[in-house]
Amino acid sequence: MFVDRDFCDFSQEIGLASLGASDEDVLKLARCYWHSVEFGLCRGEDGTHKAYGAGLLSSFGELEYSCKERSQDEPYGTGEDDMPLRPVIKSWDPAVAAAQDFPITTYQPVYFLAESLQDAKLKMRKYCEDLP
Numbered sequence: 001m002f003v004d005r006d007f008c009d010f011s012q013e014i015g016l017a018s019l020g021a022s023d024e025d026v027l028k029l030a031r032c033y034w035h036s037v038e039f040g041l042c043r044g045e046d047g048t049h050k051a052y053g054a055g056l057l058s059s060f061g062e063l064e065y066s067c068k069e070r071s072q073d074e075p076y077g078t079g080e081d082d083m084p085l086r087p088v089i090k091s092w093d094p095a096v097a098a099a100q101d102f103p104i105t106t107y108q109p110v111y112f113l114a115e116s117l118q119d120a121k122l123k124m125r126k127y128c129e130d131l132p
Contacts, residue, residue: 010120010124011037014029031100035110036114037054039055039066039111041111041114043115051063051066087107087108087109090112092113094124094127095127
């Protein structure tokens with residue numbers, strides 16, 4: 001992914017914003033990083049969800065779980081193993097991602113979907129500019 005200019009710029013935005021940031025803002029940036037660089041989705045040219053997060057790309061099971069096409073009638077909730085039956089997909093909004101907690105030992109219950117890597121980068125840049 002680091003050969004993609006938008007992805008590189010996106011990742012750099014988070015790193016630069018963390019320099020001199022308060023502990024509270026570093027936590028917000030870490031959550032943004034988790035929900036994007038590690039577990040981010042973007043819309044493919046065909047409209048399907050594509051993974052760009054390293055955590056997703058390294059886990060075949062979670063990759064399938066996060067990107068699988070589902071009908072709107074498919075239920076939410078958890079299965080017998082307490083795993084979510086389907087994830088919640090939210091539009092990429094760094095302010096929302098910054099407030100979203102996440103598990104580190106199970107599939108993610110929530111993923112964030114950017115329209116493109118450029119869209120993710122521009123929204124992240126705007127969010128970082130608004131940090132104190």
